[in-house]
Amino acid sequence: MTAPASLDLTPAPGAASLPRMIAAQTRYELSGMLRNGEQLLLTLIIPVVLLTLFSATSLLDLGPGRRVDFLTPGVLALAVMSTAFTGQAIGTGFERRYGVLKRLGATPLPRAGLIAAKTLTVLLVEAIQAVVIFAVALALGWRAHGDPLSVLALLLLGTAAFSGFGLLMAGTLRAEATLAAANLVYVLLLAVGGVVFPLEKFPAGVRSALELLPISALADGLRQVLQHGAALPGKPLLVLAVWAVAGLALAARFFRWE
Amino acid sequence: MAPPGDGALALDDLVKRYGAATAVDGLSLRAERGAVTALLGPNGAGKTTTIEICEGFRRADAGTVRVLGLDPVADARALKPRVGVMPQSGGVPGTARAGEFLKLVASFHTAPLDPGALLERLGLTEHARTPFRRLSGGQQQRLSLAVALVGRPELVFLDEPTTGLDPQARHSAWELVGDLRAAGVSVVLTTHYMEEAEKLADHVVIVDHGRVVAEGAPADLTGAERQLRFRARPGLGLDELLAALPAGSAAKESPAGHYLVEGDVRPELLATVTAWCASHGVLAEDLRIERRTLEDVFLELTGRELRA
Secondary structure, three states, rough: OOOOOOOOOOOOOEEEEEHHHHHHHHHHHHHHHHHHHHHHHHHHHHHHHHHHHHHHOOOOOOOOOOOOHHHHHHHHHHHHHHHHHHHHHHHHHHHHHHHHHHHHHOOOHHHHHHHHHHHHHHHHHHHHHHHHHHHHHHHOOOOOOOOHHHHHHHHHHHHHHHHHHHHHHHHOOHHHHHHHHHHHHHHHHHHHHHOOOOOOOHHHHHHHHHOOOOHHHHHHHHHHHHHOOOOOOHHHHHHHEEEEEHHHHHHHHHHOOO | OOOOOOOEEEEEEEEEEEEEEEEEEEEEEEOOOOEEEEEOOOOOOHHHHHHHHOOOOOOOEEEEEOOOOOOOOOOOOHHHHHEEEEEOOOOOOOOEEEEHHHHHHOOEEEOOOOOHHHHHOOOOHHOOOEEEHHHHHHHHHHHHHHHOOOOOEEEEEOOOOOOOOOOHHHHHHHHHHHHHHHHHOOOEEEOHHHHHHHOOOOOOEEEEOOOOEEEEHHHHHHOOOOOEEEEOOOOOOOHHHHHHHOOOEEEOOOOOEEEEOOOOHHHHHHHHHHHHHEEEEEEOEEEEEOOOHHHHHHHHHHHOOOOO
């Protein structure tokens, strides 16, 4: 055994700059997320499997048009939901339960900085997801078209809406309840949100209700742009904006840090 | 007493209620800069609530709080870099690797300690890549201590820092607290280990039912008084012994068969007690003269009944 290194414990306090703290927290969250097997299953493997499986086979009746053109926007919407909503709700819920949020609250990193780092992490993971999904889609014969800015606007509004409700759940429910509820919502919205099953298959009355879900609005909006070449589709953007405002306002109001 | 704002901690008439229960009930205390102050008290005495108010996690319902002369909530931004916090448990993500989390917190500071050297000092080097949830309880405690210290704070709050540590780790943590003090860091810790308070603290504050019941240097609290104890058969009549002892002495049997003589313990008193024993055919076993310990003081002040 060597003698322990001597430590200069003399006080030398000081907070790093806010951008540096946010960058450090983002790097930390991102590396944790990319190492987490369950997260990767949710964020990358399931979307890629759904895209490949239903593009390459005719297991599902996807309506007129090329299968991959219908599936790519839906799977992209699913990817946003899995990261911004499911992953964030579960991750943050357990951080709250284990006192991590409280502990970070005792460091110089302000709460706004923590939220900024979490948002950046979600956006970076989504960027990785988009690259992978587009690459797989291209390999399956999908051809990129549509207005990139409209896609970006839809993705950002969708992220805001899902993050709001993910954080609302994480900040109000017990961690186990969040885990169960976030997974349940994920499966339900995957089933009825027009991700891989076309909403046209539902009865008209049900369908118009389902179209108001954030996942349907995001999937439909992305389809209007990527499949049909529309720019800034009004109704999906409006629906997502309403969900985003509601989710973020509720989260800001009811989120408890411990 | 230092004027408010001058010390590490200045609490005046602090009150905190949770519903109908009053956790902190008019508590006032001072902690000097560069000193080790121990909050000692039974479970539920209000120690952790008091600490969490100082850390800015909770707001007091009444009273004033000054930490390094600042308000823990209003001046949080100025205060956070200067204060290290070790909570009672947890606070680290289960999946986080020990070394990475320590590095993360280090990166929030301008002149942090070297995380590697700190891990080494706390005997955690070989666990740097171990996820937090796979560390033993004692290792988790040590990492938590490292996280509190890595930013080179002026003041650290350690909430039961050695609970769950094995004897080696406890001694090493005590040594570290001593080094912090030597480096001029103010330390405020809670504990229910008397030995810990007696050994580490410059100033001990005994808290019960949300109030300060006694405070002072450990030696002042225990006093210079000595006492004499022995074991013998139960039910000895003590009146005759009392009559033989100098005025102001006291003798009692508690529990049965355990005798305690208090007063001015001098050689003559010892001789009186042993002579009395001899005349009653009593062999005083485990006869000893000792100073009061902090534990005696503590139990006198907070009672012997178990707390829920």
